[in-house]
Amino acid sequence: MLDWTDRHCRYFLRLISKHTLLYTEMVTTGAIIYGKGDYLGFNTEEHPVAVQLGGSDPTDMARCAVLSQERGYDEVNINVGCPSDRVKNGSFGACLMAQPEVVANCVKAMQAEVDIPVTVKCRIGIDDMDEDEDFSRFINIVADAGCDTFIVHARKAWLQGLSPKENREIPPLNYPRVHRLKETRPELSISINGGIKTLEDTQAQLALVDGVMMGREVYSNPYIMASVDKDIFGDTSVTPASRRWLVEQMQAYIERQExxxxxxxxxxxxxxxxxxxxxxxxxxxxxxxxxGTGKSPDPNLLMNALDAVEKAQREVEQYNGQKD
Structure with missing residues (x-):
């Protein structure tokens, strides 16, 4: 979710669900160590939140893991799944599927320096890698280095010939391959990612794996998370937030930005x-x-937009009432 799940997005999503683990957009070790911006900043309300790192140098990865722990993150995740050109050219992301020893060395170096979990997000393979033997080899080498949690996007990434967008859609999903991983390595925590769009699908997957990661569907339809705490996490004390309440909270959030x-x-x-x-x-x-854009954006943007929506909804209700 590079350039998408920033701190503002995560604050908004946390308002909808108290228990869902949120991930940052991927941030590179180079940006953290040498960049001028605060690439590790987040709102304290976001917990539980994991930082997702892109890199392949064990020393740099360990340094960034330490910085992440000091800032208060609950988990540090190594991205071995992103197929973008920016990632490939920097020798991190999905191309590291072909270099499990490098990932293993990063895991060892990071775990030696931090107490928070070090996890790996990966694909089931890249390019001509075998989805069975080569994927098993990758998991085994990285797990033997000490990683016990994997989030697996159940697609290959084709680094030659497909764009990042195409890599999220064209390679076929292979859920059974991820399910077999859990069967053969039951001691590992395995979460599945890719193409899951409903809570019903999520519950079906949770019968076979330990967790489900949803990205694009949540971003395009965030209110899908409104019943997650009750239906997935079993928290019956939670009352789903209304859309109006979410808008009010986010309007207040916007107004207090300095x-x-x-x-x-x-x-x-x-x-x-x-x-x-x-x-x-x-x-x-x-x-x-x-x-919301331009030189003079509406300072009361969200509430004014909500007024327009609610007016349209009342008109629909009146029309339906007259029709009945």
């Missing part, structure tokens, strides 16, 4: 799908897009 470069759109862009499938959903998206 960064002079912050604009309402930086937070609002992550909320475009809040009314997905609802009356007024298109009005919501259009209002945010038209009034």
């Amino acid at each position: 960064d002079p470069y912050f604009k309402p759109w930086h937070a609002a862009r992550h909320m475009l799908g809040l009314f997905q499938g609802q009356a007024g959903g298109r009005i919501w998206r259009r209002y945010l897009s038209q009034n």
Whole structure:
């Protein structure tokens, strides 16, 4: 979720679910060590939250793991799944599937320096790698180095010939391969990722693996998380947040930002799908897009957009009442 799951996005998602583990967008070791920005900043309300690192040098990875632990992250995750050109050219991400020893060395170096979990997110292979033998070899080498938690995107990544977007859609999903991994290595914590779009699908997967990661579906339809705490985590004390409450909370969040470069759109862009499938959903998206950007964005952006949505919803209700 590079360039997507930033701190504003994660704050918004945490309002919807108390228990879901949130992941940062991938941040490279070079950015953390040499960059001028604060690449490890997050809101304390985001816990539990994991930082996802991109890198292949064990010393640098260990250094960034230490910095992440000092900042308060709950987990540090090594990205061995992202297929973008920026990642491939930097010798990290999915291309490291072909170099399990490098990943293993990073795991060892990081675990020697931090107490928080060090986990790995990977694919089931890249390019011409065998999805059975080569994938098993990768898991075995990295697990033997001390990693006991893997989040597996159940697709290959084709680094030659497919764009990052195509790599999220064209390679076929192979859920059974991830299920077999859990069967053969039951002592490992295995989460599955890729193409899972409903809580019903999530519950079906949880009968076979330990966890489910959802990315694009949650981003495009975030309210899918409204019943996660009750239906997935079994927390019956939680009352799902209303969309209006979420908008009110995010409007207050926007108003208390002190960064002079912050604009309402930086937070609002992550909320475009809040009314997905609802009356007024298109009005919501259009209002945010038209009034959240530019030199003079609407300071009361979210509440004004909500007013427009609720007006449209009342009109729909009146029309349906008259029709009945």
